[in-house]
Amino acid sequence: MSPGRALPAPPLLIITDRRQAERGLPDLAEAAFRAGARWLSLREKDLDADRRLELLRALVALGEGRGACVTLHGAPETAAAAGAAGVHLPAGGAVAAARRRLGPEAVIGISVHDEAELAAAAGADYVTVSPVFVSASKPGYGPALGPEGLRALVRRASCPVIALGGVTAATAPACLEAGAAGVAVMGPVMRAADPGRAVEALLRSLEGRHG
Numbered sequence: 096m097s098p099g100r101a102l103p104a105p106p107l108l109i110i111t112d113r114r115q116a117e118r119g120l121p122d123l124a125e126a127a128f129r130a131g132a133r134w135l136s137l138r139e140k141d142l143d144a145d146r147r148l149e150l151l152r153a154l155v156a157l158g159e160g161r162g163a164c165v166t167l168h169g170a171p172e173t174a175a176a177a178g179a180a181g182v183h184l185p186a187g188g189a190v191a192a193a194r195r196r197l198g199p200e201a202v203i204g205i206s207v208h209d210e211a212e213l214a215a216a217a218g219a220d221y222v223t224v225s226p227v228f229v230s231a232s233k234p235g236y237g238p239a240l241g242p243e244g245l246r247a248l249v250r251r252a253s254c255p256v257i258a259l260g261g262v263t264a265a266t267a268p269a270c271l272e273a274g275a276a277g278v279a280v281m282g283p284v285m286r287a288a289d290p291g292r293a294v295e296a297l298l299r300s301l302e303g304r305h306g
Contacts, residue, residue, distance in 0.1 A: 102202065102221055103134035103164040103180075106277025107297055108257055110168065111138050115285035121153050123290050128161035130291035131298050136183050138168040138281075151177040164202065171196040183223070190218040204257070213248055221255045223279055224248050227270060228261025230282075242273040249274035264293075264300040271301065 109132055113120050124135055135158065137151050151167055155178050158165040166181040167174040171193040174182040181202030182193055193203050207213045207222040216222050229239050239261065240248070249256045255276035262270060262278045270278050280297065287293035 102255055102276065105131065105133060105298055106257075106271070106301060107132055107134065107294070108223075108277060108279035109135045109284050109294070110259075110279055110281045111135065112281050112285050113139055115282055117286060117288055117290075120150060121157060123285070124154050124157050124165075125161075126289075126291040127284060127294045128157060128163045130294035132294045133161075133163045134166070135163065136166040136168050137179075140169060144173070148173055148177055151179060155179055166202055166204070174201075181220070184219075186212045187215065190216065194218060207248070210248065210251060213251055217253070219254055221257055221276065222252060223257045223259040224252075224275070225258075226260025227258045228266055230261035242269045245270060245275060246273040264296040267297060267300045277301075 109127055111120055116123055127135065135154065137154055139147060139150065142150065151173065155165045164180040166183055167179050168183045171182050175197055181197060184190065184193060184203070184205040186206045186208060188205050190203055190205060194201070197203065202220050204221045204223060205216045205219045207216055207224050213222065224240065224245055226239050227241065227245050245258055256274065257277045257279045258270035258275040259279040262280050263283050267278045283297065284290050284293045
């Protein structure tokens with residue numbers, strides 16, 4: 096990471112999926128922020144560009160009201176237009192181009208599933224490593240890495256690693272113990288009848304484990 100730029104804290108990234116969500120994303124985000132979440136990334140890649148931009152702007156405004164960081168899984172141009180804090184790129188994405196578009200203060204992350212993708216992630220502020228555990232939200236990326244597989248990639252990483260895939264309140268501590276800087280979740284918050292309580296449970300599981 097560049098000096099002076101830090102990832103949002105606490106070490107919990109919430110990734111959206113409105114198809115799993117029990118309520119509208121703005122309402123869900125507000126509940127999550129109220130419960131203590133400080134980092135959310137809009138993923139909804141199937142939305143048309145105008146609707147996605149509108150939704151991202153609404154989430155950015157909610158985040159600003161709660162001191163939370165909102166990023167986008169998608170195009171840097173859309174993130175810039177909405178005033179988002181940064182962007183998350185797919186594996187193989189152009190980190191340098193995103194940095195040029197968004198500037199030095201933007202939070203730029205990229206997806207990683209193996210050593211080759213990790214080696215190509217130079218310049219990112221963080222990487223998500225997945226799938227750490229079996230996950231319905233991350234099919235098609237091979238077998239779960241498990242804590243030891245996560246640990247091996249953490250050792251080779253030159254930036255903070257966020258563990259993704261099958262992470263729950265029960266498994267989050269093992270990710271931090273393996274060296275991850277934080278965890279990312281989708282289903283446990285999206286599918287929760289009470290997303291605020293789900294966030295609180297996740298944050299409790301991370302307390303005392305993040306050094």
